[in-house]
Amino acid sequence: MDYDVLIIGAGMSGLAAGIRLAYYGKRVCIVEKHHRVGGLNSFYNIGGRKFDVGLHAMTNYVPKGVKLAPLPKLLRQLKLKAEDFALCPQRMSAIKFPDKTLRFNNDFGFFVQEVVDNFPRQADNFQKLLKSIFEYAELNLYAKPISAREVVGSIISDPLLSDMIFCPLMFYGNAQENDMEFGQFAIMFKSIFCEGFARPQAGVRRILDVLVKKYKACGGELKMRCEVKSLKCANGKIESILLENGEVLTADRILSSAGYVETMKLLTGCDSSKFNCHVGHLSFVEFILILNKEPAEMGHETTIAFYNNSDRFDYRRPDELVDVSSGVICCPNNFQFENPLPEGMIRITNLANFNLWNRLSKEEYKAQKAVCLEATLKEVVKFAPDFRDSIIFTDIFTPKTIHRFTSRINGAVYGTPNKTKTGRTHLDNLFICGTDQGFLGIVGAMLSGISMANLHVLQKV
Amino acid sequence: MTKEQIKDTILEIIAQIIPDEDLSNLKGDIPIREQVELDSMDFLDIIMELRKRYGIEVPEDDYIQLATLDSSVAYLEPRMREL
Numbered sequence: 001m002d003y004d005v006l007i008i009g010a011g012m013s014g015l016a017a018g019i020r021l022a023y024y025g026k027r028v029c030i031v032e033k034h035h036r037v038g039g040l041n042s043f044y045n046i047g048g049r050k051f052d053v054g055l056h057a058m059t060n061y062v063p064k065g066v067k068l069a070p071l072p073k074l075l076r077q078l079k080l081k082a083e084d085f086a087l088c089p090q091r092m093s094a095i096k097f098p099d100k101t102l103r104f105n106n107d108f109g110f111f112v113q114e115v116v117d118n119f120p121r122q123a124d125n126f127q128k129l130l131k132s133i134f135e136y137a138e139l140n141l142y143a144k145p146i147s148a149r150e151v152v153g154s155i156i157s158d159p160l161l162s163d164m165i166f167c168p169l170m171f172y173g174n175a176q177e178n179d180m181e182f183g184q185f186a187i188m189f190k191s192i193f194c195e196g197f198a199r200p201q202a203g204v205r206r207i208l209d210v211l212v213k214k215y216k217a218c219g220g221e222l223k224m225r226c227e228v229k230s231l232k233c234a235n236g237k238i239e240s241i242l243l244e245n246g247e248v249l250t251a252d253r254i255l256s257s258a259g260y261v262e263t264m265k266l267l268t269g270c271d272s273s274k275f276n277c278h279v280g281h282l283s284f285v286e287f288i289l290i291l292n293k294e295p296a297e298m299g300h301e302t303t304i305a306f307y308n309n310s311d312r313f314d315y316r317r318p319d320e321l322v323d324v325s326s327g328v329i330c331c332p333n334n335f336q337f338e339n340p341l342p343e344g345m346i347r348i349t350n351l352a353n354f355n356l357w358n359r360l361s362k363e364e365y366k367a368q369k370a371v372c373l374e375a376t377l378k379e380v381v382k383f384a385p386d387f388r389d390s391i392i393f394t395d396i397f398t399p400k401t402i403h404r405f406t407s408r409i410n411g412a413v414y415g416t417p418n419k420t421k422t423g424r425t426h427l428d429n430l431f432i433c434g435t436d437q438g439f440l441g442i443v444g445a446m447l448s449g450i451s452m453a454n455l456h457v458l459q460k461v
Numbered sequence: 462m463t464k465e466q467i468k469d470t471i472l473e474i475i476a477q478i479i480p481d482e483d484l485s486n487l488k489g490d491i492p493i494r495e496q497v498e499l500d501s502m503d504f505l506d507i508i509m510e511l512r513k514r515y516g517i518e519v520p521e522d523d524y525i526q527l528a529t530l531d532s533s534v535a536y537l538e539p540r541m542r543e544l
Contacts, residue, residue, distance in 0.1 A: 024509045067481070067498045076478065077502055454505055459521055 002250045003027045003221075005457055006241055008228055009257035011039025012442055013434035015211040017255050017449030019078050021457055022220035029251070030220065031243070033227040033407065038208050039257065040406055040413055040435065041442055046395055049343075051288055052203045053397070053405075054413070056304055056330035056347060059172065059191035060443040061087055061106060061198035069195060070443050077450045084210045087198035088335045090303035095164045096383045097308050102164055106196030119161045129155045138186040141421045141451075148185035149178070163313035168192055168306040170315040171328050171349065173440035175280045175414035177316040184440070191441060197303060199335045207442065231263075233270040237428045253457055255423075257434030257449070259408055259415055264425075274426045280412030281317050283399035285352040287373050290393035291344035295331045298385040300346075303334040307383040315351070321368055323351040324376040329384055346387060348376055354399035354410040369396045414440055423452040431456045462541045467534050470541075474510045478503050489531040511537070515544055 005021050007014045010032035021028045036042055041054035062069045064082040075082060095102045100118055104111035112130075116123045129152060137143065148166075156162045166180070169188035174180045180188075200206035215222065227244040231254070241249040256263040264275045295301075308326040315326075328349040333341050350372075360368060373396060377388055399411030408415070419438030423431040433452040434445055462470070472484055475493070482497045493499060507527065511517045517540050519527065526536040 024513055065481075067479075068500070073500065073502060077506070450502070454502065458505065458509055 001029070001247075003029045004251065005029075005253050005255060005453075006031065006249060006251035007255045007257070007433075008263065009033075009039055009434065010037040010212075010222060010224075011257055011434060012041055012207075012211070012445035013437070013449035013452075014039070014255070014257040015208070015215055015449070016074070016078060016446035017257075017433055017453040018215045018220045018222075019211065019218055020450055020453040022215060022218035023079060024458055026457065028220045029223060029249070030215070031223045031226040031228060031241075031249075033225070034405060035225050037212055037222075037224075038204060040402075040408070041204050041208075041445070042405070043203065043205050043208075047393070049290065049393070050203065050205070051395060052205075052332075055199070055204040055207075055442060056172075056328065056332075056349070057090060057197035057199050057335075058085075058087060058207070058443065059188075059195065059197060059441050061089055061196045063089075070191070070447055071195070074443060074446050074450060078211075078214060078446070080210065080214065085207055086200045086202075088201060088337050090197035090199075091334045091336060092302055093168075093197060093304040093306075094302050095167055095306045097160065097164055097311060097313075099311070100160065100164065104193055104196075106198075108194045111193050115161070119158060122156055122158050122161050125156050126161075133186045133189050136182065136186045138183040138190075140183070141455075143183055143421075145181045145183070148180040148182040151182050152185070160311050163308070163311070165189075166315070167308055167313050167326065168304075168328075170313075171306060173414060173444065174315065175282060175412065175419075175435075175440075176417040177282065178314065181419075184438070187439065187444065188441075191443065197335075199332065201337050201339070201341070203332070204442075211446075228258075228266055230268045231266045231430070232268050233427055236426075238267075238430050251429075253429045253431065255431050255433050255449075255452055255456070257432075259434075260418075260420055260425075260432050260436040261409060261416065262407060263430070263432065267427075270427070276418060278416050278418045279409045280414060280416045281354065281410045282315075282414060283317075283352050283354045283402060283411035284349050284413060285322050285357075285372065285396065285398045287348040287350075287376060288395045288397075289346045289348070289387075289391050291346060291387055291390040292392045293390055294333050294340065294344045295346060295385075295387065296334065297344075298387055298390070300331060300385050300387070301334060302329070302384070303331060305329040305383055307380070309379060309382065318351055318353050321353060321356050322372045322376065324372075324379045326351070327376065327380070329380055344390070346384075348380055350376055352399050354403065354412075357398045357400045358403070365398075365400070369398070372396075423456060462544050464534050464538055467537050467541050468530060471507070471530060471533050471537075474507055475499070477510070478506045487530060489534075490529055492528045493530060493533075494528070515541065517541065
């Protein structure tokens, strides 16, 4: 088969790109290796219970009617209505360090006041930081990367406040250890603090259902359980796409959301010295706990808590299986839903080391999951009510699980720190979208697919 | 199409892209993006709709010709006259 555009991966970015292209009459095919869509933001079932992989909350939430923000932008681009995702806003989230807590909700003024109340001496500096964030053109694809640690450090003189601001932004979308590119910092700051969190009652399934239906309604083709074996190049372009099932496809252009290095490894017939091999290695372990009651009944009303057990926040690959000194405590029940979720649930995310998990034997792997769960719970109950006696079911996924289902090298959910902002590769008709292009998060991933489809396909006559 | 019909078509396309905006007072000689909240991604969709509906190709270098309603009509008139 011959297509105008072949998209590798039916995650958020691939589906969003597919909708744009199919809507405007391109012959598009998305090939997905897994039997399920979603990629890094997929879902699964165990024992009749439904779980999400990535989504704790969707960032960038703005109420219906706000026009100039990423969420309404992407809805317009995908020809969707605000109601389609059925987003329910959060209640209250918090950044919890030993001696300070900063709360935030979807009203930015509330967060500013929290900073002023907790760090009165930094009030003016915080305003200066806001100015530099709002003045920065974070969506410029050609901007030179600058260090957010340097910029924030030069404005905010209390390192505790600085670390408290960085903590949620790094956990929710940073591929780099301990520092962050300032553009990415500005994107994350706006998406979390200025805009906010929301979640559909049905979780990520709702968002993916909407995207798949729209894509198919526009005439797009979706091939599931369809893995790309290799991309054959000649004369600086991809000539054909060989699938694992032996089929050969051709396409004028290829958009890959599989990751930069992951995509380059599929190339045959071209010089491998032409691309860099810089891979990411930040990955996470996630503990999903089902409780016999709603967390709010135990006094836990926080939607998402970002905790750190010392005054300095370290965001890096740990030297042990899991780093429980900091993490995210997400309570999916604590959104403003019309009806409560069927059961109480707490999800805990910690930084983890792929290599250490990957080399464990089957028995050790299972045993270590239990050991790590105990360790993280011991830490987490310092920042939330002790819910350990209420746990009735546990599921845990590790960097190894993420690697198995997404093929991401090192299970690196935020991809390589070397983003390909323009999406261009050394091949004329191959472009990168999604995580390794650089806009992270669910809304970011969709915007990545949209911008790459616009820039490299639709704008070309 | 007459110039008037072309103008109505453009307005109808813009209304479809940004349904919440009031277009009734749109001035012909002032850039559209200065009068309504239409970002560069929305602007691209005007061009995409013209291609989808009428097969009109507007090369990237000519996007500037569609800045105002009047200039859009002038630019599109020779391309849409026969439709």
